Amino acid sequence: MSNTYTQDTLVGFFVACGIAALFYMALQVSNLSSYLDTSDTYTITASFDNSGGLKVKSKVSVAGVTVGRVSAIKLDKNRYESIVEMQIEKKFNTLPTDTTASIFTAGLLGEQYVSLEPGGSDEYLQDGDAIDITQSAIVLEQVIGQFLFKKASE
Amino acid sequence: MQIFQYLGATTRSGFAKLGRATFFLFHCLPGLIDVLQRPHLLIRQIYSVGVLSFLLITISGLFVGMVLALQGYYTLSDFGAEASLGIMIAASLVRELGPVVTALLFAGRAGSALSAEIGLMKTTEQLSGMEMMAVDPIRRVIFPRFLAGIFSMPLLAALFSAIGIVGGYMVGVGMLGVDEGPFWSQMQAGIDFYDDVVNGFIKSLVFGFVVTWIALFEGYDAMPTSEGISRATTRTVVNSAFSVLALDFILTALMFGDT
Numbered sequence: 001m002s003n004t005y006t007q008d009t010l011v012g013f014f015v016a017c018g019i020a021a022l023f024y025m026a027l028q029v030s031n032l033s034s035y036l037d038t039s040d041t042y043t044i045t046a047s048f049d050n051s052g053g054l055k056v057k058s059k060v061s062v063a064g065v066t067v068g069r070v071s072a073i074k075l076d077k078n079r080y081e082s083i084v085e086m087q088i089e090k091k092f093n094t095l096p097t098d099t100t101a102s103i104f105t106a107g108l109l110g111e112q113y114v115s116l117e118p119g120g121s122d123e124y125l126q127d128g129d130a131i132d133i134t135q136s137a138i139v140l141e142q143v144i145g146q147f148l149f150k151k152a153s154e
Numbered sequence: 155m156q157i158f159q160y161l162g163a164t165t166r167s168g169f170a171k172l173g174r175a176t177f178f179l180f181h182c183l184p185g186l187i188d189v190l191q192r193p194h195l196l197i198r199q200i201y202s203v204g205v206l207s208f209l210l211i212t213i214s215g216l217f218v219g220m221v222l223a224l225q226g227y228y229t230l231s232d233f234g235a236e237a238s239l240g241i242m243i244a245a246s247l248v249r250e251l252g253p254v255v256t257a258l259l260f261a262g263r264a265g266s267a268l269s270a271e272i273g274l275m276k277t278t279e280q281l282s283g284m285e286m287m288a289v290d291p292i293r294r295v296i297f298p299r300f301l302a303g304i305f306s307m308p309l310l311a312a313l314f315s316a317i318g319i320v321g322g323y324m325v326g327v328g329m330l331g332v333d334e335g336p337f338w339s340q341m342q343a344g345i346d347f348y349d350d351v352v353n354g355f356i357k358s359l360v361f362g363f364v365v366t367w368i369a370l371f372e373g374y375d376a377m378p379t380s381e382g383i384s385r386a387t388t389r390t391v392v393n394s395a396f397s398v399l400a401l402d403f404i405l406t407a408l409m410f411g412d413t
Contacts, residue, residue: 004194007201014205018309021316022355028338029244029319030347 041068041087042127046101046114051082052137053112054103060086060114067092070114086114096121097129103137112137175371178292182370185290185297195298196305203264203299203366204306208313210263211256215314218251219243219321227330237336241344243322248345248354249410252315254402257361260307261394265369268299269390272373273383281374296370303369307362308355315354353409357402364401365394 051073060068068088076083088095098119105112116131125131189196226242272295275281281291319341326332345351369390376386 004198008197010205011197011200014200014208014306015309017208018312021309021312022351024316025248025312025319025351026347029248029316029341030345030351 040090042090042093043071043085043087044095044125044127044129044131045083045085046131046134047076047079047081047083048101048103048134048136049081050136050139051084052103052139054084054114054137055112058111058113060088060116062092062095062116062118067116084114093124095125097123097125098133099125099131100133100135101131102135105138171375174375175367178296178371178374179367182292182297182300185293185300188293189298189301195294196301199298199302200306203268203302204310207260207263207306207310210259211310211314212317214255214259215252215317216321218255218314219247219318219323220325222246222251222318223322223325223330227326227332236330236332238340239322239326239332240337240341243326244319244341244345245350247315247318247322248350250402250406252318253311253354253357253361254398256311256314256358257307257365257398258395260303260310260362261365261369261391261398264303264306265365265390265394266387268303268366268369269373269376269387270383272296272299272370273376273378273386276374276376277378277380277383279378292374296374300366300370303366304359304362307365308358311358311361312355349410357405357409360401360405361398364397368394368397 054070054073056070056073058070059066060070068086070084071087072085074083074085075081084101095116096119098121100117100119102115102117103112104115119133222243223239226239227236230236230238230242275291275295281295284291284294323337327334327337372386372390372393373383376382
């Protein structure tokens, strides 16, 4: 009997180790822990002429600190603009209404993200508000094209 | 002319074997009832299939992670991108190496043992003996082993990946001096729970199913001689390795194709 008891214990230990490894991967390795709870966030939108390589779940930052994530990117069919919907955490609820939204690239070849630069207004953005002042993503081909065009005209 | 005869016979016997393997699979499914009635049958098999592979898998995982860190560091440092070492180790382990290397080790460690065990049971007519006692050997002997293989494989693969990442951390951060912050933060930013971890888990589940199925069927289908058992064991390892690598390509194309 003691032999089967030892076997049971070892099997239990093995299963516990396996489940612990799965938990470890879920919490420490993957981004499951950083998925935002939508109840703690509010939504703001911004329309860009070109949202470049921005993706859903790209980060939204103020002064380099991540305050939220992009939740949806849609096309405005009438104005042909890209509407970027962002979930901002509720604790960062003091963004002025004249905040500027720009799409930047982290590093030379890195991911694109939305950077918010707060303005000076006394009123704050509420859930569902839109940011009016935006700056589109820099498309490398356009920049090179403009540079070459300028060089040629000199 | 003889070449055509040979080709035809080989093809036909190949299909016949696949057919037998499929019947074998369906035959053992009702064994679920026996396992539910006697869970101890399953626990004993998880011990011999899973627990006894534990040490091999963890030590292999540790060394694979350490080697990945060393090799990745030399290439990434050329571009000044050492900080991406964490995501590189984690992505390659969780998506590919974890399930695949575990399945190959599992085929060698547990699959060959299963084939030899079942083959010897058949050779010594233990299976026929059970039939004489009105016990269905496929339900009673084969199915618990089958379930144990399917159950153990994802746990072993998860262990392999987790220990591998710890090994990579030890070498990358401890020995090579990569900064700890970006090692983890880039890993967490780059590895998606559903896209990477869950898909890796599904992969290991599929591999566990295939490897155990091949091992048990080859054992059951072996010629009842000592040479037959040795051939069955060899075929188990060869066919498992082949199936796992081919299936890995298909699964990868299905899972990560659109990202």
